[in-house]
Amino acid sequence: MLRIALQSKGRLNEKSLELLREAGISVEENNRKLLARSSNFPIEVLYLRDDDIPQTVSCGIADLGIVGYNEVMERSSHPVEVLQHLEFGKCRLSLAIPKYVEYPGLEFFNGRKVATSYPGILKSYFDGKGIVCEIREIAGSVEVSPSIGLADGIFDIVSSGSTLVRNGLAEVETVLESDAVLVVTPGLEEEKMRTVRTLMSRFTSVISSRGKKYMLVNVPNGKIEEALKIIPSMKSPTLLPLADKGWSAIHAVVDESEVWEKADRLKQIGAEDILILSMEKLII
Ligand code: ATP
Numbered sequence: 001m002l003r004i005a006l007q008s009k010g011r012l013n014e015k016s017l018e019l020l021r022e023a024g025i026s027v028e029e030n031n032r033k034l035l036a037r038s039s040n041f042p043i044e045v046l047y048l049r050d051d052d053i054p055q056t057v058s059c060g061i062a063d064l065g066i067v068g069y070n071e072v073m074e075r076s077s078h079p080v081e082v083l084q085h086l087e088f089g090k091c092r093l094s095l096a097i098p099k100y101v102e103y104p105g106l107e108f109f110n111g112r113k114v115a116t117s118y119p120g121i122l123k124s125y126f127d128g129k130g131i132v133c134e135i136r137e138i139a140g141s142v143e144v145s146p147s148i149g150l151a152d153g154i155f156d157i158v159s160s161g162s163t164l165v166r167n168g169l170a171e172v173e174t175v176l177e178s179d180a181v182l183v184v185t186p187g188l189e190e191e192k193m194r195t196v197r198t199l200m201s202r203f204t205s206v207i208s209s210r211g212k213k214y215m216l217v218n219v220p221n222g223k224i225e226e227a228l229k230i231i232p233s234m235k236s237p238t239l240l241p242l243a244d245k246g247w248s249a250i251h252a253v254v255d256e257s258e259v260w261e262k263a264d265r266l267k268q269i270g271a272e273d274i275l276i277l278s279m280e281k282l283i284i
Pocket residue numbers: 007008009010011012048049050051067068069070071089090091157158159160178179180
């Protein structure tokens with residue numbers, strides 16, 4: 001039985017459970033319970049604060065965890081192995097200063113004070129760049145620190161940037177890009193790793209089918225080559241002859257963002273009956 005640590009509440013909780021669900025693994029929601037077992041996969045979920053996930057996985061209390069890459073990096077004294085980037089919970093850790101202050105470059109921070117909840121990442125970044133700066137660790141509301149005179153700048157999580165704008169701050173350096181990652185206890189035994197690999201390949205299927213559509217299009221045989229340049233397929237294209245001789249159907253998986261552009265170009269070369277379907281899973 002594998003044990004996976006998930007955030008009990010917060011930004012990653014829902015998306016982590018959704019990923020498990022889409023991978024065909026049912027677990028009870030966190031009804032104030034610390035542990036919940038899956039009814040159809042050999043896994044149990046341990047619900048924790050995200051700060052505690054790297055340590056819990058590092059020492060093997062949980063075999064796996066889903067946590068922000070930023071937390072993994074901050075808690076590098078509790079090493080874990082990153083197996084997969086899960087492509088949700090995207091954000092970045094950035095330095096920001098009051099927007100009316102001139103920014104000459106990184107040397108701005110020499111001899112200054114920066115407030116953050118991520119002192120470890122910031123210290124190794126400044127050390128690497130030869131900047132000597134006083135790092136003030138605070139747990140929350142980092143963005144108000146400059147306005148109350150606690151610091152000259154901040155180092156914090158940014159996603160849209162609207163929190164910075166609201167607090168009169170401007171982002172000046174991006175230090176780390178982050179998303180949710182699947183982590184594992186270093187040196188996990190082979191028997192458990194086999195189940196982990198099954199889980200990872202299910203996650204890969206779920207992630208790679210996100211934002212994809214299935215496209216069916218009828219093209220005159222003389223235009224097949226041109227059509228295949230517009231919709232390149234993953235391997236060899238699926239081509240099916242139609243009852244009406246002289247026509248074929250092409251099936252392909254296309255990025256949702258490109259569907260309209262591709263459909264317009266296909267119509268221009270004489271394609272007809274373009275059908276776009278949602279895609280449930282893509283198992284490679
Ligand atoms: P916990 O109570 O579990 O300690 P928390 O308050 O520390 O939760 P959340 O705010 O729920 O943490 O964020 C969890 C993770 O979500 C972050 O560590 C980060 O990886 C990711 N994240 C993505 N976008 C954002 C954002 N805009 N603000 C904060 N975190 C974000």
